[in-house]
Amino acid sequence: MYYGEKKIEKPIRWAMVGGGKGSQIGYIHRSAAMRDFNFDLVAGAFDIDPERGREFGKQLHVDEDRCYPDYKTMFAKEAKRQDGIQAVSIATPNGTHFEITKAALLAGLHVVCEKPLCFTTEEAEELEALAAKQNKIVGVTYGYAGHQVIEEARQLIAEGKLGKIRIVNMQFSHGFHNVAVEKNTASTKWRVDPKVAGPSYVLGDVGTHPLYLSEVMLPDMKIKRLMCSRQSFVESRKPLEDNAMTIMEYDNGAVGYVWSCCVNCGSMHGQKIRVIGEKASIEWWDEHPNQLTYEVQNEPVRVLERGMGYLAPSALEEDRIGAGHPEGLFEAWSNLYSRFAQAMDACDRGEHVEFWYPNVHAGAEGVRWVENCVQSADQGAQWVDYK
Numbered sequence: 001m002y003y004g005e006k007k008i009e010k011p012i013r014w015a016m017v018g019g020g021k022g023s024q025i026g027y028i029h030r031s032a033a034m035r036d037f038n039f040d041l042v043a044g045a046f047d048i049d050p051e052r053g054r055e056f057g058k059q060l061h062v063d064e065d066r067c068y069p070d071y072k073t074m075f076a077k078e079a080k081r082q083d084g085i086q087a088v089s090i091a092t093p094n095g096t097h098f099e100i101t102k103a104a105l106l107a108g109l110h111v112v113c114e115k116p117l118c119f120t121t122e123e124a125e126e127l128e129a130l131a132a133k134q135n136k137i138v139g140v141t142y143g144y145a146g147h148q149v150i151e152e153a154r155q156l157i158a159e160g161k162l163g164k165i166r167i168v169n170m171q172f173s174h175g176f177h178n179v180a181v182e183k184n185t186a187s188t189k190w191r192v193d194p195k196v197a198g199p200s201y202v203l204g205d206v207g208t209h210p211l212y213l214s215e216v217m218l219p220d221m222k223i224k225r226l227m228c229s230r231q232s233f234v235e236s237r238k239p240l241e242d243n244a245m246t247i248m249e250y251d252n253g254a255v256g257y258v259w260s261c262c263v264n265c266g267s268m269h270g271q272k273i274r275v276i277g278e279k280a281s282i283e284w285w286d287e288h289p290n291q292l293t294y295e296v297q298n299e300p301v302r303v304l305e306r307g308m309g310y311l312a313p314s315a316l317e318e319d320r321i322g323a324g325h326p327e328g329l330f331e332a333w334s335n336l337y338s339r340f341a342q343a344m345d346a347c348d349r350g351e352h353v354e355f356w357y358p359n360v361h362a363g364a365e366g367v368r369w370v371e372n373c374v375q376s377a378d379q380g381a382q383w384v385d386y387k
């Protein structure tokens with residue numbers, strides 16, 4: 001159980017790039033980072049529009065002279081201060097992630113970057129190498145991965161409760177973009193523009209989320225080859241897809257499916273993962289995040305509830321409120337930000353943490369998966385060996 005005790009000696013001096021007023025994801029970054037007093041928001045380049053960003057920063061209690069017009073000015077000016085920033089979160093559209101993460105690492109900062117980390121495996125490998133060289137942490141916000149029942153699923157699988165894994169069925173399939181909403185919505189407009197969004201839309205925007213959940217639950221399984229079919233049901237989105245199905249073969253003989261979609265009419269979020277072994281299956285759905293279904297063949301279905309004493313100790317460590325009360329996105333993100341802070345703090349003391357969190361390698365794996373999916377889809381849904 002976590003009662004809010006400090007996890008690191010002093011809060012990390014922290015800034016944001018992006019996540020300004022009206023952005024979709026800025027608020028969750030701030031509330032997750034600051035919830036457990038691990039980070040102090042002391043600076044920011046919050047908006048592509050400098051004036052709007054400055055006004056918004058003031059509303060967030062950031063000193064006016066530390067609300068910067070752009071990230072380059074911020075990194076340069078903060079580096080000159082005794083009390084300059086130690087870490088930065090990047091919550092801007094996809095096309096800027098590589099250059100801002102690179103600049104932040106070169107400025108000696110720890111980074112939390114939104115997915116996708118960048119567009120190509122080559123860029124991802126460059127960032128991984130740079131983070132190692134600079135001895136800095138890069139966290140990537142696959143937010144729901146911080147939910148406690150994901151850790152429970154990982155433990156159940158590790159204990160062999162499912163037996164040998166055969167099938168991993170994943171989806172993130174919502175219906176909000178069933179028509180060309182991008183004509184009137186700025187945050188969807190850039191998502192369907194390859195210059196800003198990168199080589200994919202839904203594969204990178206939503207598909208990588210359950211994919212990362214599978215990597216947490218099944219850390220030893222590696223993709224051997226995959227095939228992907230993608231479509232643009234709203235024609236103006238071509239060449240970017242609004243629906244895709246990926247089939248994967250793993251090195252242990254298991255198969256995986258990822259349905260990535262934003263035209264699934266009526267579906268709110270539809271992020272699910274079902275792991276099927278030879279003895280039993282587990283299933284988790286982000287719209288009911290406090291429940292993990294555990295189904296043993298020929299036995300009644302069990303619904304494991306977050307916070308209950310029968311869960312693995314590691315799935316109870318971050319419990320904040322006890323069973324019964326619903327926890328969700330905010331707590332999952334807070335747990336991740338808490339792990340990022342502890343990893344950054346340990347790194348600064350020449351140590352490292354033992355627990356998992358979505359790090360620079362996880363970010364790179366998401367980029368690699370999208371790249372392989374796009375290659376397969378653009379060759380007419382051919383099988384491609386996973387590179």
Ligand code: NAD
Nearest residue numbers: 018019020023024025046047048091092093094114141187
């Ligand atoms: P958005 O378009 O709603 O907001 C983007 C924000 O960034 C705006 O405030 C904009 O002014 C600002 N901005 C743009 N370019 C900038 C720059 N160069 N410098 C400073 N600020 C800049 O976008 P969004 O939906 O919030 O998405 C942002 C990122 O977060 C994307 O990469 C997206 O994939 C990711 N995202 C992740 C999740 C998740 O669950 N992890 C959910 C939603 C979005």
